[in-house]
Amino acid sequence: MPKKYHIHTKAMPLNLDYVFKxxxxxxxxxxxxxxxxxxxxxxxxxxxxxxxxxxxxxxxxxxxxxxxxxxxxxxxxxxxxxDKDFLNIGGTYWKPDMFITLWKQAEDGKVPVTGAGYRGPFTGPGFDGMWTDMSEIVRPTRDGIHGREYINTSVELGRKLNHLTFGEKGELLSKIYDTVDVPIPIIFDVPVDYMSPNMKVALVRAAAELNTFIALPADAVTPDVEKQIGNIIPRFAQQDIEKYEGLIKKARVVALEYGDAPAADLPSIQNKIKAIGKALIIVRVPATKNIADTVLKLTVAGAEIVHVAADYHGKGINGSADSQPRLIKDIIRDVHLKLVENRIRDEVTLICSGGIAMAEHVPKAMICGADLTAVDLPLLIALGARLYEEPEMMLLLPDGIGKIPGRTIKQRIVNLMGAWHSQLLEVMGAMGIREARRLRGETGRAIFFDEIDQETFGQLFKNREA
Ligand code: SF4
Ligand code: SF4
Structure with missing residues (x-):
């Protein structure tokens, strides 16, 4: 039995001017x-x-x-x-309650409890329009955090084999691909524009303590964090490969900003990187309108990991002005199904980011088809950041954040992930799933509000309209 993964949380209050409900x-x-x-x-x-x-x-x-x-x-x-300030923070996606939950989780690393019960709506846009099947909730052996059965939350980065092929003499013909294990299906992807130097060092150390990764633009991998290169994913564009040769050589995983370059160019770019070191390569692409086709082409061209990045509201990028941009949950389902239909789903690891705001969004994104998620703004909110969506998006970090000791920042991030990990265990325990990788694409274990609404009432209203 593998050693149980445990996140060591510890109360770490910040003397912040919080907003309360x-x-x-x-x-x-x-x-x-x-x-x-x-x-x-x-x-x-x-x-x-x-x-x-x-x-x-x-x-x-x-x-x-x-x-x-x-x-x-x-x-x-x-x-x-x-509290009047409470109603002003956030907006249509980042609800005021989310800030309070994230602040509390970073404070003590515990699963949040609300004493007066849940009195909000039971559906909403994005991940709120999806419910997980918790029919195994009564089985004591699979009882989340406290259960006796080990629930494994680790996932693998890299290409997996569908099956093994052997030659006439029984020799293995299949190429075994390199993979990297991540003990939680979460990596960090923080926007560096908001990071003070102490925050960057602390976030990198938090990623190292959790044994996960933090993606950083390669020019932000400065000497003060470089010794943790084993937990850093340096991100660079194709034209900068030579410039960052030293980093690429040392890294376990690197990320290539792919933009809209043709998929046919990918093999030669990947070969160039593979000639420098052994790092696995993430191909990072924005979640544009034709993202499913793009990911399919990249996978066929040899991408081993694709990161589909939506915006901070979990919406697709470059949606035309007259159409509603799709939400990340629908985008990921679409990409996953496209790969399944083409029988190459296991040939690529799918990371999704944008709009992963709460602990429950991680298993929900995986049920929609992601292998793992990349988290951005919640890490800043854990440090007391406030986000205002109207009239335009604005993120405010608390005054004096640059002077907060690194160990405080690190512990708050570890606490946040500890709370999210506990909630992942609870969801998996209640679903009767013991391996996080088995969550991927398990849409049969979830209910999508739009679909049952359409199934139940769609025909009725269609007939009325006729
Ligand atoms: S008793 Fe309940 S409402 Fe009163 S302070 Fe404690 S938690 Fe808050
Ligand atoms: S319960 Fe007693 S101590 Fe507490 S607020 Fe009321 S009067 Fe004051």
Missing amino acids: YRIKRGVNCINCGRCSKVCIYEAHKRGETDPRKMAEPNTVVCRNCFRCIQECPRGALEKSL
Whole structure:
């Protein structure tokens, strides 16, 4: 049995000006009876450190909105009110609740709990319009984080074999391709424009601790991070191969920005890189309109890993003005099915990025057909970044982020991944799946709202229209 992969989380608060859904306030009529501190299991209410006769200010960061203290206070001294800033952050894709969840996960690495239950809608755009089949949830041996059966979340980068071929004398004829194991189906793909030097070093160290990868433009692989080259994916364009020869030689995986170059050029470019070192090559392409055909052609031309990059809202790129751009969940399904139809799905590893905002998006992207995901903005949000989608996209990092100790940043990223890993285990346990790679393309184990809506009501309304 393989050694159990474990992510070591540790509480790592940041003294940030967070935005909360509700702010909790203690009124002047409080008689300091301490009842609220007894009923709040999250320890949001504590006695003052200097004067224990008085209650300290409530700690809204740890509050889970169960409203128990409000109900139990004999004086009605506690009040929870909607925070106006809460409604302003995010936008149509990045919902305000997502920020609070990501901040909390980075704070303690735990699976978030909401005390008042879920009262939101049960469907929505993108990954919210898809539900996973959790019919195995009652089996104790497959009980997620606490289960007795080992659930393996690792995936492989690189080409796999469909079958082995042997010669007349029993000799192996098939070429065994090199692969690289990643213990979680997540790599980092942070936009470097937002990174201060301390953030870059800390993110690289977090990737190394988690034994995953961080993709960085090759010119950002500076000497202060180069010793972790085993966990860095240097990214470069075709014309810069010679310039980054030294890095390519040392790296385990590299990424080639492919843009719209013809697939027929790929073999000679890959040969040039393979002549320098042994690194696996990711071909990174934007999720444009004809992405399924593009990935098919690249795979036929010999791509071993393709990274399909959507925008930060999980939408396809270059959608014409009069048509709605497709969402990453539909794009990945389309690409995956195209490869399956052409019987070459195992010849390529598919990474998807853009719009992977919450832990549950990772297994959902895999069910749609991705082998693994690349995460971008959640890593910055874990460090307290706020995103505003309107009137135009703006990402604000907290003041003084450049001075936060690297170990704090690293631990918050490790915590975030710890929480996501635990949730992946829970989903897989509930689905009865013990190998993350088996999630890939398992659309039969998911329900897509649009499809059942169409199946159930589509015919009815079509007839009415007629
Ligand atoms: S329960 Fe009410 S009165 Fe008692 S300490 Fe808490 S806020 Fe004050
Ligand atoms: S609402 Fe619930 S979690 Fe929040 S402070 Fe009160 S008792 Fe604690």
